[in-house]
Each structure stands twice: as C-alpha cells, then as structure tokens.
Amino acid sequence: MTEALIVRGLDKTFTRPAVMDLDLTVHAGELYALLGPNGAGKTTTLRMVAGLTRPDKGAISIFGIDALADPAAAKAITAWAPDEAMVYDRLTPLEYLEFVAGLWNVEPKAAKARAEDLLGKLGLAAEARTRCEGFSRGMKQKVALAGALIHDPRLLILDEPLTGLDAAAARLVKDMLQERVDAGGTVILTTHILEVAERMADRIGIIAGGRLLAEGTLDALRGQAGEGRGSSSLEDVFLQLTANGAGGDAA
C-alpha cells in the first residue's frame, strides 16, 4: 500500500512541548481523522506537515517526498485549509481562485474552468464575482476549500473544515470529501464533531498531550480502549482514551 504521509519522531516545543515523538502513517486514498482535546497538538502537527512550522526533530514524507528537504515539491501536491479561512476580503472568489491557481502554477485555462466548476459545486456560483468581505464564515470556508482543491492536490489537509458551516453546507463539504476519497485522493482532517469522524474516516488517530495515544479503525480503537467491539460510540472511545492517556502538557 502506498503511503501518503509518513511522520516519524516529530517533536515541536514552543514555550511548552506541543508535539512529542509523534509517529503517524496515512495511507493513500484514505480519509484519516486526527482527533484530540483542545491543545492536544493536532494543529501544530498538521502545520508541520503543511510546511508552515518547522519541527525541532523528526521526519515528514509526503508520497515519498522528504517534505523537510524539498518543501516546494511536497507543497506542490499538498493543500492546507485551516479553520480560519485564508481568503482576501477585497477579492472575489473567482479572483481568489485565480491567485491560488497562480501560486500552484496551474495552467490558466484549466484553472478557470476548474474554479467555475468548484464554485458551482460549492453553491457559490452566484457569488463568484462578489467580494468576500461581507461573506459569512461558512461562505469563506467554502471559498477556502475551493482554493485548496484548485490544484487537485494528492494530499488534502483540513483543520476543522466544518466549523461555521450550516447543515446543508456541511453535508455538501462532507460529500465532496467523500467523493475525493472515493476517487483515490487522500484527506487528513481534524474535527471536534466526532460523529463526522465516526461516519467518514477510514482510520482515526487520537492525540493528547502532543502524543499519539491510539490509531486505527473505530473497531481497533474500541479494542485499545477496552470497549466491546461494536458496542460503544467513538465519543465513548475518545473520552476513555483521552482520560487514560492525556498528559495535559501540550500547547
């Protein structure tokens, strides 16, 4: 099986240790949910994978590319969408997508067609030429998601992608992510909505105190938590594992 992401021995300390000796493997074509309580180190981990934060120690490989040695090559096949949408208030969604496509060097004609397609799918066709400054948080999230998808990344990293979305928009985004995974794409996401992870994720990683406490399918996690197979929800498993393993010293 091809590995989309291999993280080994990742360490990061700010004023306190944020991530400690973290190992993580995400297979190509799977949806991986990284869960953890607030301050567990999820975002720091994903920022290091996206090339935004340099780890103190460790190795990151994205589809076989050493992301620390050749960040540009790794970034070319990766997309990152944080919980705070990275959009420009005074640009329209179409102008924003033009800019993002330019950053990833997408061929202009193909980029424009893809931008219009994505905005249509995300229900933003009518607002494609309206500046983002008055958009709701959910609309901005959708614009940012379109930006993350404009260059058709092999690895899509999403930090709390459903924050601020209404029920219909959340459903739309979940469907798009599922379609992407079904088509062979790889998605890593963090979420506090455990039902989403339970229903969508192929595998789940639970992180607390900067360390990976458990990893696997929901059934495997139930086993690690000492719960009976199929008898408990992810919420029970999550609470059980984080209660047992949280060190509480992560940033």
Added chain:
Amino acid sequence: MTLAAPGSIPWLLAHEMRLYWRNFRAGRAGKGARGLVSLVVVAAMLLAGGVLAALGLRDVQVPINPISISLAALASAVTFTLMLSQTLSASSEALYERGDLDLLFSSPIGPAKVLFVRSLGVAGGVITIFLILVTPLLLPSVIWGHPGWIGVFGVLGALALASTAVGLLLAMALFALIGPRRTRTVAQVMAALVGAAFFLVSQTRTILGAQQSNSLFAEITRQAQEGRLHPAPVMSLPLRAMLGEPLPLLALLAGSAALFALAALTLGRRFSDAAAATQGKTAARPARGETRRAFAAGPFLATLRKELLLIGRDAALLSQVLLRVLYLIPTALLLSRNAAQGTGAALAGGAGVVAFLAGQVAGSLAWITLSAEEAPDLLAVSPARIRTLRRAKIAAALVPVALFLVLPIAVLTWFAPAAGAWTALGATLAAWSSGLINIWHQRPGKRSEFKRRGGASWMATVAEMLVSALLAGATGIAVAGFWPWALIPLGLAGAALLSLRRSDAQIARNLRTR
C-alpha cells in the same frame, strides 16, 4: 469605571479611554527601548525649539492688527482643515468598524449617547495629536512671559470639537447621498483633498500659470502694507482667544461645543441606522471586468494582479497616495514651466521633489503589498518561491508610481531631455530603494490594521525617508548640471542601503520572531 454609573456618558467615556489606551499600548508593544528613545528624542527636539522660541519671544507683544488677525485666522483655518481631514475619515470609519458597536446598539443605552461618546473619542483623538506637537513648543512661552498664550490650547480644543461636528455631518450627508457602499471610499478621498486643500489653494498661482509660487503669508503681508487688508471683526476672535482674552475664547469654545453637541446628539439615531445598514453592504458590490478575461499564469503574474486589485480597492491607501499626488501636481507644473523657460535652480529642486515623492509613494505601497498580507499561510504552503512573490509585490507597488510619474517626466523630457532622464533615473532609484527597504524590514500584519504608516517598521520608515532624501539630492544636483557631485549623496544612499540590507535567512528569522 466604577466611579460613574454604568451606562452613563462618563462610564462609556471611561470604557472608550480604556480601549484607546490599551490599543495605544498594544501599538507600542514590541517597539521597546528604541521606540522610547525615538519618542524622547523627538520630544526633546520640540521642547528645545519651544525653549528657543520662548527666549526669542519673551519680550515680544503680539499686536492686534490686520496682519496678525489674518494670520491667526489663516492658521486656525489650516488647523481646522487638517483636523477635519482626520475627523471625516474617523467618522466614516466609525460606521464600518463593527468592533463593539453591535454590542452597544443591542444594549439599552440610547444610540445618541453612544454616538456622543464615540464623537468625543474622535475629537479626543484629533486633539491629542495636535497637543503632542504643540505643547512642547508652546508651553515654555506660556511659562516665560506669555501666560495668556495658554488660550492656544483652548482654540485647539474648539477647533477639534468643530471639526468633529463637521466631520460627522459630512460623513452622514455622504451616507444619505451616495449610500453605504461608496461612503467610505469617498470620505477617505475627501479627507485627503481637505487635508491638501490649503496647500493647493496656496499654490493656485503656480497651478494657474503665474511665474512663481507666492505664499499666502507673503500675499497677506503685501496686502497689509498696501493698506488693502480689512478683516471682518469676527475674524479677530481666533487671535484674541489665542492671546488669552476670556470672552473670545469662551465664545469660540461655546460655539464649537454647541455645534458638536448638536451634531452628536441629533445624529444619534441616524448613526445607528447607518451603522446597521453598513453590515454586509460592501459584499454586494460585484467586481466588474474580470468575467471574461483569462486567469493569470504563474505565481508572479497572479500575485501582481492580486496586489494591484487590492491596492485599487483600498480606500484608505488610495487616499494616502492621492494626497501625495496632490502635493506633486504644483511641483510638476512648476518643473515643466521652469524646464520650458530654462530656470536651472528651480528645475533642480523640482526634480529632487519628484524623486523624493516617488520614493515615499513607492514606500507606502510596498509596505502595504509586502507587510499587509492577509493570508501569509497561503503563500507559505504554496510551492511558489518567496523571491518570485516578493518581486511581484514590489512590481505591484511600482506600477502606480510609474503611472503617476510618467506624465510629468514625459513633459520634462520634452523640454529638457537631460533633466528628464536624470529625474526618471532618480525617481526609479528612489522607488526601487524604498521597495528594497520594505523587503528587508517587513513588519507583517493584517491589512485592516494598516490604516496608518505608524504600523510600519520604525527603521523602515526613517531609512526610507533618508535614502529618498539622498537620492532626491543626487537627482537635483545632477539636473543642476553638477552631476559628478551627485555621486556623493548617491554613494551615501548606497552605503545606507548596504547597511540596511538583510539576507533571506535574516528576513525569515526576523519574521519568525514576530
């Protein structure tokens, strides 16, 4: 806070002052000892000027005659327009900056009270700036021999109240006339025009084609000497108030306070309605012209296009640039006329001014394009090379400078080709240098926080002025025909740039530590 009843005007005012103070402290944070030293140096220089003025003016009694009355009235009018420029801008921004307005308007506190306190905040903000400048200059004279001159502070207070009232009225009138979408842009542009109004009026003879610029001061003096100056009695009020005469001072203060109260209290309901109407209105503005054009290819062109779009849509930035362009118009006209008539010295000075302004405008724009990046993480996660992005941002800052310089330089080159070439070279060097300084000394922040250049790096601002001034000097000397001597300021500018230079690693380290 607890001394006043919750919900009362003093209570709200205390809340505003606390926020203002904390914002000021947050703005000062990070400037550290260097920032404090620069403040102390500036204050000491102003105070030294004030002491010298006090010693020189100790035995001077200001006469109340047509010249002094006219000059005091003129100074008051200039101060009023400068204050109005700020209060108009602040009043329109108050409508758009949500901040705690939603919270205040959703509370049982009446909108009139909220506007009254906000308006006091605007007036307080504008008078604080003038007091900081005027106090060290004036206080020594007040202490040594002219206690009556304390009336100047009263006149400043009256002008601040009146300019706030007019600023509010203008902002609300604009809102009613052109709606929420355009008010902010038009108000910012109007503020720039009002701020430059007296400069432009004083230069009308230059603009309209007189032989040379003639200051209003010289004109007033000449008219007085010829016995043609007869100011109306009411025009003596500012001078008498400044000299400490109680009745004129009280009259000015009472009149301004009444105007302020009238505007602030009567506009309360309209203000809250207008503020509510601004919610989301700007979003409904469709961008024109991009429907059918192709996407830009590659990171350079895409970033260039994005930065130019953002510059074009930034009302506050445009007004700052417009202000500098307005200052350039009389200089450019004078330059062209002198070039046509072969007036060497004036030509050299004008060429220097063009180069200096090119550096300053490019600096302002480069500072915005480089430092005010709203989505730095987006750039960081992209595979685009940082140097490519920087080049695109600098190019975006230089395009508008080139556009507004092309005409005056073309005219100049037509009449005096060598002078035109030197001016073009000097302006290009000054603009490029400002761009480089802004690359080396970036101070990232959100675009919305970049209304004032105060957010920029202290080092970048001072260095930019210094290098622009040196290159302006070199340009002027070269245009005057002494080009070998121009190598001296040019070399000094080069040395300054070398000392300011930072490697990519140093820039990255500096950005990481912020």
